[in-house]
Amino acid sequence: MDLLTIGAFARAARLSPKALRLYDELGLLVPVRVDPGTGYRFYAPEQLDRARLVAWLRRLGMPLAGIRRVCACATDAEAAQEVRGYWARVEAETAARRDLAGFLLAHLDRAPEPADAPPGSPAAAAAEGEPAGPRGALALRYAARSDAGLVRPGNQDAVYAGRRLLAVADGFGPAGAPASAAAIGALAGLDTAGPLPPGHLLNVLQDAVEAAARAVGASTGAGGGAGPCTDADAPDAIPDGTTLTAMLWTGTHLALVHIGDSRAYLLRGGELFLITHDHTLVQSMVDDGRLTEAEAASHPDRSLLLRALLSGGPAPTADLKLHAPRPGDRYLLCSDGLPAVAGAADIRRVLAAEAEPDAAAAALVALANAAGGPDNVSCVVADVVVPATAAAIRVRTTT
Structure with missing residues (x-):
């Protein structure tokens, strides 16, 4: 079986040699052979699919523990479920941060308040996304x-x-x-x-x-x-x-x-x-x-x-x-x-x-x-x- 050097494997998988060494230490992507004299790592071409999956999951922002769970799945359907669950959590966390950011922006802008723009004024209406027009308190x-x-x-x-x-x-x-x-x-x-x-x-x-x-x-x-x-x-x-x-x-x-x-x-x-x-x-x-x-x-x-x-x-x-x-x-x-x-x-x-x-x-x-x-x-x-x-x-x- 023709093995790939760590450099060739890294280029094919779009991962850095440094990342491959880390994944080896974590047991996430273990080389097929390690030269006993030089410590040089060699990989099988069949490992490329897993390496590319790891690379894309990292680009997605998934932590290594989550990637390990995905790679341990027995079927593609199970792996997809893990990715789906991770992304749902990301979206929930993002929504919570978005709500807080919206809270801060609405409060800091304070466009509708009397000190900045009277309620019902065009500026206040625009700030609240409402049609301009008279509106009392x-x-x-x-x-x-x-x-x-x-x-x-x-x-x-x-x-x-x-x-x-x-x-x-x-x-x-x-x-x-x-x-x-x-x-x-x-x-x-x-x-x-x-x-x-x-x-x-x-x-x-x-x-x-x-x-x-x-x-x-x-x-x-x-x-x-x-x-x-x-x-x-x-x-x-x-x-x-x-x-x-x-x-x-x-x-x-x-x-x-x-x-x-x-x-x-x-x-x-x-x-x-x-x-x-x-x-x-x-x-x-x-x-x-x-x-x-x-x-x-x-x-x-x-x-x-x-x-x-x-x-x-x-x-x-x-x-x-x-x-x-x-x-x-x-x-x-x-x-x-x-x-x-x-x-x-x-x-x-x-x-x-x-x-x-x-x-x-x-x-x-x-x-x-x-x-x-x-x-x-x-x-x-x-x-x-x-x-x-x-x-x-x-x-x-x-x-």
Whole structure:
């Protein structure tokens, strides 16, 4: 068999001799023969396909550990699945960085704010991607409902709806109810606080998440720790904790903070958009291409959380987004008791049909209960309006 020198093999595979020596040391691409006297490496032509695959995976940015898994696959289909999963993770990480970059740009540009351009001016309209035209200051018209459902013995959800703060928390574990109430309570001060310091919005949100994490620990008085958890009924197997999805009105934008699998939706122009990403094991498997959306809906581990506020655990990294609302927008924050039994089409239909936020929240709770009400369900509905129509609706809670 004619062997290729390391130089010839490197040129054919489009890899450097230095890279080939590293791959040999790692056991990733071992030469067929090494000269005992000179240490010179020789490769078989049959190794070129694997070497070229390694080269392309490196250009893709895959770490060596991932490349090793791809090369160990028994079939091309298995290798393709590994590459698909890697790229899904890259896209998810990129999306998270893109959201943070968008948050920073929107906040730093501050084009819609009075110091730079008055709301409704051509400059503000252009900055927000809206048609130029008169638009007064905006406000929120809101309502909230929380219900135990038809199966659970108690309600571990907590909700808040105010002129500046909207929030939903879904507690789990034996002390889930105190945990969710504590998380909401830690954020409630934002509703009555003064104007946010310019440029400090990210710090305010991060401080709020850390305060919520401390409050959850103090409310349960238990150990626990960070790690996967579930909101299913298995109190001896899980820590106490809660999800948290909240939106803070800055006067020109809505800042979103999200941890867990409660959700936020936006109804705009008759279309419904999910604006949060579930922090669950099943969702990560969908992101990796290992499950379809249909398979995820009936997966036995669909309630297993990868991120939440846990008793005794550190504050997790929250998803942060900044939304530029428009008059007529309707936002929905809900615990997972609603989307677990109601599809997006049904949620959109109810949100579009009910004129008043309180009626919409009540109808969504009724929708979940009509489907069996297997879990607690909480909804906060907020309409973006001009101040003349922004009379607040008092929060109502049913049990």
